[in-house]
Amino acid sequence: MEQLFDASLFNSTLRMVTPILLAALGGALCSRVGVFNVGLEGLILIGAFSAILGNYLFGHVLLAVIFSIIIVVLFSAMFAFISLNLKANAIVVGISLNFLAAGLTTFALRAIFDVKGAYYDKNMVGLPKWDIPLIQDIPWVGTVFSGHSPLVYLGIVLAIVLQWYLFKSVSGFRLRSVGENPVAAQSIGIKVRRIQYGAILMCGVLCALAGAQLSLGQVTMFTEGMTAGRGFIALVATMLGQSNPLGVMASSLLFGFMDALGIRLQGFSLPTHFTMMLPYIVTLLAMFFFKDKTYAQDALKAGGSSR
Secondary structure (H helix, E strand, C coil), X not given: CCCCCCHHHHHHHHXXXXXHHHHXXXXXXXXXXXXXXXXXXXXXXXXXXXXXXXXXXXXXXXXXXXXXXXXXXXXXXXXXXXXXXXXXXXXXXXXXXXXHXXXXXXXXXXXXXXXXCEECCCCCCCCCCECCCCHHHCCCHHHHHCCECHHHHHHHHHHHHHHHHHHHCHHHHXXXXXXXXXXXXXXXXXXXXXXXXXXXXXXXXXXXXHHHHHHHHXXXXXXXXXXXXXXXXXXXXXXXXXXXXXXXXXXXXXHHHHHHXXXXXXXXXXXXXXXXXXXXXXXXHHHHHCCCXXXXXXXXXXXXXXX
C-alpha cells in the first residue's frame, strides 16, 4: 500500500485533475447563467490541437496558449450565437460541437501535419515546470506540490477567485441572478444576454487552457480523441459540485485521483482495460448516489435557451 499511495501518486493527481478542473469551472459559469454546455469535450479537444498548432506555427509556448484561447473562444462564440440568438437547443448544439471537434481535429491533423493518429515533434517545447521555493525542499509536500506546469497552479487559484467572485462581488451576484431568475434580472436593468455571452466565452478560455495543459503540459503531443471523455467527466464534476467553484474543485480532485490511480495500478499487473475504466465507473457511481437538485439540473431542463 505504501508503494501505491505514495507522494508521486498525489503529484500525478494534480496533473491529471487540471484539465478536468479548468473545464468544470467553465461549465459551472455556464450553468450559473442558465446554459447547460455539453460541448466541453469538443472545446477541450479543439484547445489541445490549437495549442500544438500554435506551438508549431510560432515556436513559443506562451503564444501557443494564446492562440489556443483565441481559436476556442471563436467556437464558444459560435455556440453562444446559435444557442442564444438563434434559440437552438443548447444540448443539441453542444453535442454537435463535440462531433465537429472530433472530425475537424482529425482532418486538420492530416491536412496540416500530414500524419494520422498523432503528431509529435521532439524539438517542441511544452509548458515549463515550476519549482516552488522552500516548498520544494519539504519532504513529501515538495514532491506533491512542486514541479508542475503554471496551469496546474492557475486552476487552483481560479477556483478560489471564482468562489469569491460569484458569492462576494456585485458582478457575481448579477451573474447568478441571470441563471436564477432572468426575468427579474432583466427588469432591474441587468443585460442578461451580455452576461450569458460573457460566461460562455469565459468557459471557452478555460477549456482552451484545459486543452493546452493536456497537449503541452502532460505529453507535448496531440493524438486523435486525446480528451478521452474528460469533458464529460468535467460536466459531471460541475453537477456534483452544484456549480460551486470549491465544490467543483473537490469533485474534480476525486476524478483526477481515480485517473492517476488507474494509471498507477497498471504497474501492479492489473489489466489495462480494467484500470482505464476506473474514472468512468466512479463517474457513474457519483451520478447515481449524488443527485444534483440545483443549477445544473435547472439549466439542463432549460436546454440552454435564451432567457
